[in-house]
Amino acid sequence: MKYGFDNSKYLKIQSEHIKSRIASFDGKLYMEFGGKLFDDFHASRVLPGFEPDSKLKMLMQLKDDAEIIIVISAVDIEKNKVRSDLGITYDMDVLRLRDEFMDRGLSVNSVVITHFNGQSSAEAYRKRLEAMDIKVYYHHTIEGYPNNVALIDSEEGFGKNDYVPTTKPLVVVTAPGPGSGKMAVCLSQLYQENKRGVKAGYAKFETFPIWNLPLTHPVNIAYEAATADLDDVNMIDPFHLDAYGETAVNYNRDIEIFPVMNALFDDIYGDTPYKSPTDMGVNMAGYCIDDDEVCREASRQEIIRRYYTALCNFADGKATEAEVSKISLLMKRAKIITADRKCTVAAKERLEKSGVATAAIELEDGTILTGETSSLLGPSAALLLNALKHLAGIAHNVKLIPQTMIAPIQKTKVNYLHGHNPRLHTDEVLVAISMMSLIDENCKMALDQLPGLAGAQVHSTVMLSEVDRKTFNKLGIGLTCDPVRKIKHLDASAPKA
Numbered sequence: 001m002k003y004g005f006d007n008s009k010y011l012k013i014q015s016e017h018i019k020s021r022i023a024s025f026d027g028k029l030y031m032e033f034g035g036k037l038f039d040d041f042h043a044s045r046v047l048p049g050f051e052p053d054s055k056l057k058m059l060m061q062l063k064d065d066a067e068i069i070i071v072i073s074a075v076d077i078e079k080n081k082v083r084s085d086l087g088i089t090y091d092m093d094v095l096r097l098r099d100e101f102m103d104r105g106l107s108v109n110s111v112v113i114t115h116f117n118g119q120s121s122a123e124a125y126r127k128r129l130e131a132m133d134i135k136v137y138y139h140h141t142i143e144g145y146p147n148n149v150a151l152i153d154s155e156e157g158f159g160k161n162d163y164v165p166t167t168k169p170l171v172v173v174t175a176p177g178p179g180s181g182k183m184a185v186c187l188s189q190l191y192q193e194n195k196r197g198v199k200a201g202y203a204k205f206e207t208f209p210i211w212n213l214p215l216t217h218p219v220n221i222a223y224e225a226a227t228a229d230l231d232d233v234n235m236i237d238p239f240h241l242d243a244y245g246e247t248a249v250n251y252n253r254d255i256e257i258f259p260v261m262n263a264l265f266d267d268i269y270g271d272t273p274y275k276s277p278t279d280m281g282v283n284m285a286g287y288c289i290d291d292d293e294v295c296r297e298a299s300r301q302e303i304i305r306r307y308y309t310a311l312c313n314f315a316d317g318k319a320t321e322a323e324v325s326k327i328s329l330l331m332k333r334a335k336i337i338t339a340d341r342k343c344t345v346a347a348k349e350r351l352e353k354s355g356v357a358t359a360a361i362e363l364e365d366g367t368i369l370t371g372e373t374s375s376l377l378g379p380s381a382a383l384l385l386n387a388l389k390h391l392a393g394i395a396h397n398v399k400l401i402p403q404t405m406i407a408p409i410q411k412t413k414v415n416y417l418h419g420h421n422p423r424l425h426t427d428e429v430l431v432a433i434s435m436m437s438l439i440d441e442n443c444k445m446a447l448d449q450l451p452g453l454a455g456a457q458v459h460s461t462v463m464l465s466e467v468d469r470k471t472f473n474k475l476g477i478g479l480t481c482d483p484v485r486k487i488k489h490l491d492a493s494a495p496k497a
Contacts, residue, residue, distance in 0.1 A: 004295040007050055024201070073180045074114065074122035087473075137164050199269065237277055242276075304341045341480065342368060347459045359372075378425060381426050454475065461484065
């Protein structure tokens with residue numbers, strides 16, 4: 001794998017910068033942690049070399065002085081919003097995050113439910129958490145937020161929110177995903193702390209957009225693609241440009257909220273410590289890119305993956321046409337097309353030849369392999385077997401799983417479990433290989449190659465089942481699919497238009 005990001009340098013200078021920011025405030029700092037705190041896979045994909053838990057490693061250095069507030073939006077609870085990378089709902093992820101933090105010795109203060117407007121699902125969730133002895137607070141929807149500064153900065157605005165008592169100098173505010181209301185929680189707490197005579201500070205730890213990269217850099221465009229459902233837009237920070245004469249990239253929600261920040265800081269300090277929303281950030285990632293072209297290409301590939309994900313979500317009714325259109329425009333801005341994804345081209349070429357559903361994989365060394373559906377295997381299962389045989393140096397015509405073993409599995413799936421698809425999925429293939437590895441050396445060698453699939457890229461000409469998608473995700477494989485549910489057998493000999 002080619003690396004374009006120096007993670008060791010990042011840990012060092014980012015940690016030092018955060019400590020410096022804490023020292024600049026007197027005794028209390030609310031730090032909004034954007035993105036994923038310990039599983040930031042988006043960052044690791046667009047910045048090859050970035051470790052998904054880098055932010056957590058830095059936080060661990062401050063754990064004696066830090067406590068965590070986890071934020072979830074009542075709107076996301078009501079919609080059963082799902083983390084696409086993990087396949088679990090946000091409300092479940094709050095519990096997962098809490099467990100992960102506590103297992104590492106970090107102090108979790110409470111959960112704050114934002115955008116609360118009497119939703120019954122949010123009330124039920126609060127009762128569920130409180131039954132688990134978890135402290136829960138409500139922060140309400142404020143009419144006109146973030147533009148109605150007079151209302152927000154009043155007893156009828158932030159003053160209506162529950163106050164979250166904290167005891168540590170550093171309060172980390174995080175969430176399962178973007179748009180949860182982390183910044184509003186921080187601002188509300190500043191307002192509430194000021195009422196109690198505490199002059200707390202605020203800082204923002206957000207990896208993207210990277211403020212000191214160009215607006216049109218693929219890394220920043222990939223962030224817009226990742227947040228297309230939120231309608232986030234990267235922008236030149238006008239406050240930063242006005243204050244310093246320097247171009248910096250931020251995004252619309254931070255720029256929109258900055259006048260509120262100024263008003264609040266004026267009330268709390270008598271003056272504002274920041275001249276721009278970029279000043280509020282502590283992101284040093286842009287200083288740690290040591291191979292710009294590697295990061296550019298990785299980001300271009302991420303944009304294409306996001307496009308296919310949006311297409312499939314739209315086909316499933318989980319995304320809007322506007323999301324698809326936005327990412328399509330971002331692809332044009334980045335000057336890329338779907339054919340720039342090599343495995344996509346290979347899968348479609350095999351489809352043209354075979355007339356059945358196909359899949360293709362690009363391994364880390366650039367090798368392209370393909371597979372197609374059969375009476376025994378789905379395209380993803382066939383592809384997985386082909387890839388493992390290739391990595392293990394096993395001849396393509398060698399059958400790892402005998403048909404006599406597949407037949408009873410299919411019988412169970414159809415006759416006893418009442419399934420409609422007798423073909424084996426990727427997880428069933430792996431279980432079968434695992435069993436065979438006890439008596440077959442080829443299966444053992446193939447099984448040992450699974451770690452070598454991490455970082456590979458796969459494209460399927462049909463939408464895969466949830467179990468196949470999860471299997472590829474667990475193996476660290478980047479997956480895209482055409483938004484097609486089933487391919488009727490094509491006559492490969494028929495003339496093409």
